[in-house]
Amino acid sequence: MTANVPGLASPLLVVDGLVKRFAASHDLLGRVRGRVSAVEDVSFGLARGETLAIVGESGSGKSTLARLLVRLTPATAGRITFDGIDVTAAKGKDSLALHQRIQIVFQDPYASLDPRFSVGRLVGEGLFHSHMDRASRRVRTIDLLEQVGLSASLIDNLPHQLSGGQRQRVGIARALAAEPDLLIADEPVSALDGSIQGQVLNVLRALRADRTLAMVFITHDLSVARYMADRIAVMHLGKLVETAPTEQLFARPAHPYTQALLSAIPRFGRGGGARTILPGDAPSPIDPPPGCRFAGRCAWRTDLCDRVDPALLPEVSPEHSVACHHWRSIDVDAVAAAQSA
Amino acid sequence: MTRDVTPAASEAVLTAQVLDATRRGPWRILKSRSATIGTVLVSVFVGLGVIGILLLLVPGLDATWKAQDLGNALQGPLSPGSPLGTDPNGRDLVARSVVAIGVSCVVAIAVTILSLVIGVVAGLVAGYYRGRIDTLIAGLIDVTWGFPIILLAIMFAGMMRPGFTSIILAVALLSWAGIARIIRGYALSLREREFVAAARALGIPGWRIIVTHLLPNVTAPILVLASYYIAVTIVIEAGLSFLGLGIQQPVPSLGQMLAEGRNFLRLSAWQTALPGGLLVMAVLGFNLLGDGLRDLLDPRLSRPQS
Amino acid sequence: MTTLGAVDAALVSDSPPTPLLEVRGLTTVVDGDGWSAAAVDDVSFSIGRGQIIGVVGESGSGKSLTALSILGLVAPPIAVTGGSILFEGRELVGLREREMRRIRGAEISMIFQEPTTSMDAAFTIGDQLVETIRAHRPVDRRGAEALATQMLDRVGIASAARRLRAYPHEFSGGMRQRVMIAMALLLHPKLLLADEPTTALDVTTQAQILELIGELRTDLGLSVLLISHDLGVVLDIADRVVVMYAGRVVEETPSASVAGSPSHPYTQGLLASKLSLRHRDRPVTVIDGQVPSLRHRPPACRFEPRCPNRLPKCGESEPELADVPGAERLLRCYNPSPWIEP
Numbered sequence: 002m003t004a005n006v007p008g009l010a011s012p013l014l015v016v017d018g019l020v021k022r023f024a025a026s027h028d029l030l031g032r033v034r035g036r037v038s039a040v041e042d043v044s045f046g047l048a049r050g051e052t053l054a055i056v057g058e059s060g061s062g063k064s065t066l067a068r069l070l071v072r073l074t075p076a077t078a079g080r081i082t083f084d085g086i087d088v089t090a091a092k093g094k095d096s097l098a099l100h101q102r103i104q105i106v107f108q109d110p111y112a113s114l115d116p117r118f119s120v121g122r123l124v125g126e127g128l129f130h131s132h133m134d135r136a137s138r139r140v141r142t143i144d145l146l147e148q149v150g151l152s153a154s155l156i157d158n159l160p161h162q163l164s165g166g167q168r169q170r171v172g173i174a175r176a177l178a179a180e181p182d183l184l185i186a187d188e189p190v191s192a193l194d195g196s197i198q199g200q201v202l203n204v205l206r207a208l209r210a211d212r213t214l215a216m217v218f219i220t221h222d223l224s225v226a227r228y229m230a231d232r233i234a235v236m237h238l239g240k241l242v243e244t245a246p247t248e249q250l251f252a253r254p255a256h257p258y259t260q261a262l263l264s265a266i267p268r269f270g271r272g273g274g275a276r277t278i279l280p281g282d283a284p285s286p287i288d289p290p291p292g293c294r295f296a297g298r299c300a301w302r303t304d305l306c307d308r309v310d311p312a313l314l315p316e317v318s319p320e321h322s323v324a325c326h327h328w329r330s331i332d333v334d335a336v337a338a339a340q341s342a
Numbered sequence: 343m344t345r346d347v348t349p350a351a352s353e354a355v356l357t358a359q360v361l362d363a364t365r366r367g368p369w370r371i372l373k374s375r376s377a378t379i380g381t382v383l384v385s386v387f388v389g390l391g392v393i394g395i396l397l398l399l400v401p402g403l404d405a406t407w408k409a410q411d412l413g414n415a416l417q418g419p420l421s422p423g424s425p426l427g428t429d430p431n432g433r434d435l436v437a438r439s440v441v442a443i444g445v446s447c448v449v450a451i452a453v454t455i456l457s458l459v460i461g462v463v464a465g466l467v468a469g470y471y472r473g474r475i476d477t478l479i480a481g482l483i484d485v486t487w488g489f490p491i492i493l494l495a496i497m498f499a500g501m502m503r504p505g506f507t508s509i510i511l512a513v514a515l516l517s518w519a520g521i522a523r524i525i526r527g528y529a530l531s532l533r534e535r536e537f538v539a540a541a542r543a544l545g546i547p548g549w550r551i552i553v554t555h556l557l558p559n560v561t562a563p564i565l566v567l568a569s570y571y572i573a574v575t576i577v578i579e580a581g582l583s584f585l586g587l588g589i590q591q592p593v594p595s596l597g598q599m600l601a602e603g604r605n606f607l608r609l610s611a612w613q614t615a616l617p618g619g620l621l622v623m624a625v626l627g628f629n630l631l632g633d634g635l636r637d638l639l640d641p642r643l644s645r646p647q648s
Numbered sequence: 649m650t651t652l653g654a655v656d657a658a659l660v661s662d663s664p665p666t667p668l669l670e671v672r673g674l675t676t677v678v679d680g681d682g683w684s685a686a687a688v689d690d691v692s693f694s695i696g697r698g699q700i701i702g703v704v705g706e707s708g709s710g711k712s713l714t715a716l717s718i719l720g721l722v723a724p725p726i727a728v729t730g731g732s733i734l735f736e737g738r739e740l741v742g743l744r745e746r747e748m749r750r751i752r753g754a755e756i757s758m759i760f761q762e763p764t765t766s767m768d769a770a771f772t773i774g775d776q777l778v779e780t781i782r783a784h785r786p787v788d789r790r791g792a793e794a795l796a797t798q799m800l801d802r803v804g805i806a807s808a809a810r811r812l813r814a815y816p817h818e819f820s821g822g823m824r825q826r827v828m829i830a831m832a833l834l835l836h837p838k839l840l841l842a843d844e845p846t847t848a849l850d851v852t853t854q855a856q857i858l859e860l861i862g863e864l865r866t867d868l869g870l871s872v873l874l875i876s877h878d879l880g881v882v883l884d885i886a887d888r889v890v891v892m893y894a895g896r897v898v899e900e901t902p903s904a905s906v907a908g909s910p911s912h913p914y915t916q917g918l919l920a921s922k923l924s925l926r927h928r929d930r931p932v933t934v935i936d937g938q939v940p941s942l943r944h945r946p947p948a949c950r951f952e953p954r955c956p957n958r959l960p961k962c963g964e965s966e967p968e969l970a971d972v973p974g975a976e977r978l979l980r981c982y983n984p985s986p987w988i989e990p
Binding site: 058059164166177194195196197198199200202203207221222223224225227228245261262264265266267268269271272276278279281284 | 649704707807820821850851852853854855856859877878879880883884903904906907908917918919921922923924925926927928931932933934935938939
Binding site for chain 1: 541555
């Protein structure tokens with residue numbers, strides 16, 4: 002499966018057929034019982050300075066994907082290429098260099114900061130490999146804090162003295178310290194209250210503009226994805242079901258799951274027509290069925306869907322791919338509802 | 343802010359608890375009566391121990407606890423010239439007890455420090471790296487765990503002269519396992535915390551993560567373990583010395599005094615009651631202190647859930 | 649797939665004859681070590697039959713404690729110190745525990761954000777449902793099972809009879825939430841308190857659960873107090889919205905008004921921060937600063953430090969919650985400004 006990169010000569014990141022499976026449990030004899038297929042044959046590309054949003058709900062594998070990209074966990078199969086370097090095979094010095102160029106911001110602002118480290122020390126950890134002396138490190142730390150909108154006076158504070166939004170920004174400053182080319186943001190605002198989310202989103206947005214930072218923005222919230230991303234990839238149960246430039250996705254959502262997600266966006270009393278409510282719940286990622294993984298919740302399911310897993314193909318337009326056998330014949334009303342969201 | 347998970351633990355209660363817990367600091371230990379008693383007992387014990395060590399080390403002071411006076415043997419407490427009486431050889435029991443306490447302190451602290459160093463390093467390394475290193479270390483822990491202390495003490499007593507070194511080595515070489523097991527458990531769970539993942543993602547090397555992230559977060563259990571292990575070691579040393587495998591005459595040890603006194607039980611129960619009572623005081627004190635530390639450092643373990 | 653239509657206007661009754669629940673001046677205080685603060689401070693609202701009232705607020709607003717106070721589920725160091733809660737004319741504040749227990753589950757029920765904590769993992773859900781029924785009604789086991797099956801079916805659990813024998817961990821998050829709703833409605837209470845029922849769920853599941861709650865209101869005449877930090881969730885199904893900030897009610901008005909023209913600067917901030925996501929070319933609207941902690945609340949208007957409309961008098965005295973003439977609205981603000989859609 003070749004990566005879907007719209008007309009770019011040398012993309013910054015290419016993910017090719019990435020797979021991550023692990024054992025669900027072991028029986029008494031140590032044999033594996035049930036395989037969790039967390040990420041299955043995921044491929045996409047990312048250009049320099051571009052923001053790609055990966056949208057999925059729980060169990061979609063999006064967090065596993067984030068960890069794969071920063072090599073916190075090894076892939077079962079597939080390849081990640083960053084600026085021409087094969088990330089999956091990197092070791093030693095190359096590996097270290099990659100750690101500095103691809104950085105991550107985590108979801109939980111409470112868990113991702115060591116409660117015993119001061120803000121200065123936390124950000125300083127990002128400078129670990131820079132071999133700066135104490136004075137320059139401090140200067141750089143203050144600079145980073147200012148970039149994320151935090152006052153330098155917080156430098157000696159401990160995490161519990163900060164609000165969720167401030168903590169998250171410390172995490173961002175830490176990730177930026179190493180001057181990465183690619184930032185993986187794993188649900189950076191999901192754990193924050195609504196009015197605080199904006200603070201962090203604005204910081205990320207400004208960063209993108211200033212420093213041509215490429216971003217993989219992982220979220221379950223399509224409204225946030227629309228705001229932040231140039232392109233969106235929708236993930237369901239370990240597989241990408243649709244990828245498209247943001248506006249195209251909202252203008253013409255092809256996959257029924259995308260339509261359901263769009264339909265679930267709160268309306269705030271501003272129109273929308275009938276809602277698409279999916280029956281049942283997301284199936285478990287353990288031992289998934291052979292055919293389309295969305296079939297169990299899909300109103301347009303046929304025998305073909307149960308037997309053959311549809312491939313992600315650029316059928317809607319050269320930049321707009323969908324993994325569905327019947328996308329063309331799907332309800333146009335749903336499309337209209339999405340347009341007013 | 344993070345959303346609350348449990349219904350009863352509303353935001354307000356959590357806030358109240360956090361606000362209360364972060365004030366006051368170490369003095370909170372005095373809130374617990376048992377912890378206060380423990381602290382007092384331990385302070386007395388250690389204080390006496392320091393005096394005992396001085397008596398042991400300063401050359402001129404031997405006479406206090408070595409001088410025999412067979413005519414004055416087995417006196418009870420409050421005898422003239424010997425407030426706590428004398429032992430079967432007429433030696434003053436005040437001096438001997440104080441030195442014995444000093445001996446207990448030295449052995450207990452040395453053993454505890456040694457086993458903590460070995461045990462904490464082993465536990466953290468095993469828990470963080472997992473895989474083969476963990477299997478190896480966990481295996482070592484299991485083997486050591488079941489090894490009989492007396493056998494090892496005899497071996498060491500045979501290889502070198504029985505005394506401080508042999509007993510410290512013997513006990514430390516076995517106690518590290520219990521500590522390692524507990525610390526390994528902590529390391530296994532700490533490793534999964536997101537701030538450790540963040541450090542790994544930054545390319546921070548493993549050893550540094552262990553030292554800067556894991557170690558500071560296990561200081562609480564280390565302190566609690568230390569106090570319990572000191573208590574346990576005092577008893578083990580007393581037991582081994584009782585059997586003659588530990589500290590040798592003329593240096594007194596609580597266990598040794600118990601052994602001596604045993605022969606004269608019909609004549610004077612005091613000979614065993616004194617060292618026995620001091621042992622009880624020591625163990626009780628360190629245990630209570632350990633409980634107090636645990637309550638102070640990890641209140642979730644002891645406070646009722648709201 | 650089912651569809652969620654617009655709320656039937658005929659069902660929305662804005663001025664019912666006697667409200668089912670009337671909360672007046674409710675004050676719930678937290679007692680710390682040498683300090684105390686009112687987490688719920690003089691809160692009043694009422695719920696009519698068949699009405700869904702949404703309470704919106706962020707952390708520290710006191711919204712969850714309000715619900716817990718209604719059911720007497722607060723224990724020291726938290727206690728209800730003032731106000732009255734009238735349920736069908738009967739005073740709940742100060743009611744003896746024995747009486748309160750008869751009301752819980754049977755007249756007023758509650759569901760929470762995390763279903764796992766209200767279900768015992770060691771028992772099948774059938775056991776738990778049956779136990780709940782038999783604690784309040786003189787039915788034999790078989791009868792109780794029949795009722796339980798019926799309710800599970802009603803909340804959309806397939807093969808309900810068979811599922812009675814399943815354990816909580818065998819259900820997914822959304823299903824567990826449905827089971828919790830079933831458990832709450834087993835005895836046909838008149839009022840359901842829902843504390844962040846969809847926060848821990850995926851958006852698609854959230855839509856299902858909200859739809860379910862709406863249906864249950866229509867079919868069973870159930871009244872609902874829906875608590876959420878998410879304004880969108882509340883505006884989806886609530887008839888009226890009560891906005892809380894730092895223990896106080898700052899605005900109360902029908903949903904349509906909040907959605908179309910919120911008055912209080914805080915409400916406006918909440919709505920604007922969500923709607924501004926539609927504009928990719930500019931920064932998201934944010935409310936400066938953060939929610940004050942229990943112990944360090946501003947002395948006068950609690951929102952004043954963060955308010956774009958603040959006047960000197962806002963820092964001197966706290967505005968009262970007052971009727972806005974000509975509109976069906978209660979507002980606690982000296983200086984509201986007209987709503988500008990982002």
